Amino acid sequence: MRKLLGLLAAILLLGGCNAEKPAPGTHVLTYASPYPPTHPFGLADQEWMKWVTQRSGGRIAFKPYWSGALLSSDMSMEEIRHGIADIGLITPIYSRGGAHLLRGQAAFYGGVKDIPDQVTVYDCLAARFPAFGHELEGLHVLAVQGGNFPGVLTRNRPVRTLADLRGLRLRAQTDAIDVLKQLGADPVNMPMGEVYSALAKGVIDGVVAPADTIRSLHFAEVAKHFTTIRFSRGAYPARAMSDRAWKRLSPDLQQIMIEGKPRWEAALNRELLKAEAAGIKYGKEEGISFSDLTPAEQQRFDQLYNQDARDQAVRLKSVGVDALPIYEEAQRLLAQPQVQCAKGPTP
Numbered sequence: 001m002r003k004l005l006g007l008l009a010a011i012l013l014l015g016g017c018n019a020e021k022p023a024p025g026t027h028v029l030t031y032a033s034p035y036p037p038t039h040p041f042g043l044a045d046q047e048w049m050k051w052v053t054q055r056s057g058g059r060i061a062f063k064p065y066w067s068g069a070l071l072s073s074d075m076s077m078e079e080i081r082h083g084i085a086d087i088g089l090i091t092p093i094y095s096r097g098g099a100h101l102l103r104g105q106a107a108f109y110g111g112v113k114d115i116p117d118q119v120t121v122y123d124c125l126a127a128r129f130p131a132f133g134h135e136l137e138g139l140h141v142l143a144v145q146g147g148n149f150p151g152v153l154t155r156n157r158p159v160r161t162l163a164d165l166r167g168l169r170l171r172a173q174t175d176a177i178d179v180l181k182q183l184g185a186d187p188v189n190m191p192m193g194e195v196y197s198a199l200a201k202g203v204i205d206g207v208v209a210p211a212d213t214i215r216s217l218h219f220a221e222v223a224k225h226f227t228t229i230r231f232s233r234g235a236y237p238a239r240a241m242s243d244r245a246w247k248r249l250s251p252d253l254q255q256i257m258i259e260g261k262p263r264w265e266a267a268l269n270r271e272l273l274k275a276e277a278a279g280i281k282y283g284k285e286e287g288i289s290f291s292d293l294t295p296a297e298q299q300r301f302d303q304l305y306n307q308d309a310r311d312q313a314v315r316l317k318s319v320g321v322d323a324l325p326i327y328e329e330a331q332r333l334l335a336q337p338q339v340q341c342a343k344g345p346t347p
Contacts, residue, residue: 027249028061029241032070032085034193039216040275041089042066044267045239048143051263055256060249062087073191077240081138086245090139092236093173094191101131101321102236107175108313108330109234110306115269117339118146121330122235124341129326136237140246142257143264145238147210148276150176151228154206155199158225158289162297171195172208176231179301179308180208192217199223212275215282226283228292229301234330239264 031049035041049062065071071079076090077099092102105125112118122144126132152159152170159165166184173189180187188204192213198204199222206223207213208231214220246254284290293301313327333339 023058026059026061027253028063029086029245030070031062031064032079032088033064033066034068034071034073034076034089034091034191036067037064040212040271041268044264044271045089047267048260048264052256052260055259056253060253060256068193073193077136077139080240080242083242083244087142087239087241089238090240091191091238092135094189099135100316100319101323101326102135103174104312104316104321104323105326105330106173106234106236107305107309108327109334110232110302110309110331111334112232112234115146115148115235115272117334118233118235119144119265119269120339120341121333122146122237124333124339125326125330126237128329128342131321131323131326136240138243139237139240140243140257141237141240141261143237143239143261143268144235145265145268146235146272147233148212148272150208150210150231150233151226152206153209153214153219153223154225154227155202155223156225157205158291159206159227159229160291161293162301168205169203170206170208171198171204173231173233175233175309175312176208176305178312179304182304182308195219196222210272210276210279211283212272212279214279214286214288216275216279220283220286220288224287225289225291228290230298232302232305238268 031045033042033045037046049064052060053062065085070085071088073091073094074096076088077092077095079085080088080090092099093106095103109118109121112121154168157164157168162183165180167186169186169188170180171190172180172187177187177189190198195207196217196219199207199219207219211226214226241257249257280290310327313323316323329342
């Protein structure tokens with residue numbers, strides 16, 4: 001790790017050699033993402049950076065590093081904590097350790113209706129349960145990311161019923177793995193950046209992913225069938241700043257970062273919805289077949305998914321996380337006509 005940090009520090013220094021010197025008093029913050037600037041995430045990130053720069057009167061500027069130049073998917077939280085970049089796209093759902101609750105809670109959102117509700121439920125839970133903060137120690141969350149609801153995209157074999165999942169090797173997020181196993185599939189978890197190659201080589205038969213990936217990640221080149229099985233995924237902290245970089249900012253600049261959180265989340269929401277519509281349109285033009293589960297099949301899947309989410313919450317007790325009350329609170333919030341945070345003392 002020491003050698004890695006030294007190497008990356010050198011890269012940062014060299015990268016700045018030919019850059020114009022910032023105005024005196026300007027905080028130049030490095031930003032890192034595994035995605036390119038043209039990806040929906042990258043577009044939303046740039047919108048936020050532009051807003052922060054304008055809102056701060058130019059006192060904050062950014063030096064972005066795209067396409068995985070600095071951050072990895074499975075160690076992003078640690079890399080931001082250690083200062084590889086000041087701010088970055090973090091992926092606790094792929095973290096190798098120390099994020100058991102952040103990974104598991106993404107399954108607790110059964111019945112969630114849309115991206116704003118995903119983010120609101122996460123914020124309510126994170127404010128109420130200290131375990132979220134424990135796993136995010138050393139980081140300041142700048143944006144929580146929901147997402148379009150995943151379906152199943154397959155290379156050659158269409159999925160029209162739950163029985164068609166049997167025998168398929170599918171890349172899936174953590175919260176869906178056990179349910180897919182119950183249905184006879186062979187799920188694996190891997191960073192999304194590795195999926196294109198795995199599909200192209202036939203290492204996997206398909207991927208649990210939203211329709212926006214058909215275009216944004218070029219999956220139309222390596223898969224031919226999309227089924228809209230609704231996975232009620234949740235939100236998770238997805239953009240964060242290291243504590244050491246945060247402390248370098250004056251209180252008024254820290255306040256701008258706080259004010260920017262809903263703006264960044266709204267930009268992500270807009271770009272994700274645009275990307276989903278574009279992905280479906282592009283997929284149809286490229287000959288991808290689209291199909292839906294019957295309502296009865298979807299209801300059966302929802303029951304399996306929600307029961308498994310509860311089981312996951314119970315199992316987290318084995319790693320010291322009392323997650324069942326968190327699951328129950330998420331379900332209580334989602335049962336409301338309008339999601340509102342609970343009032344009262346934190347458990």
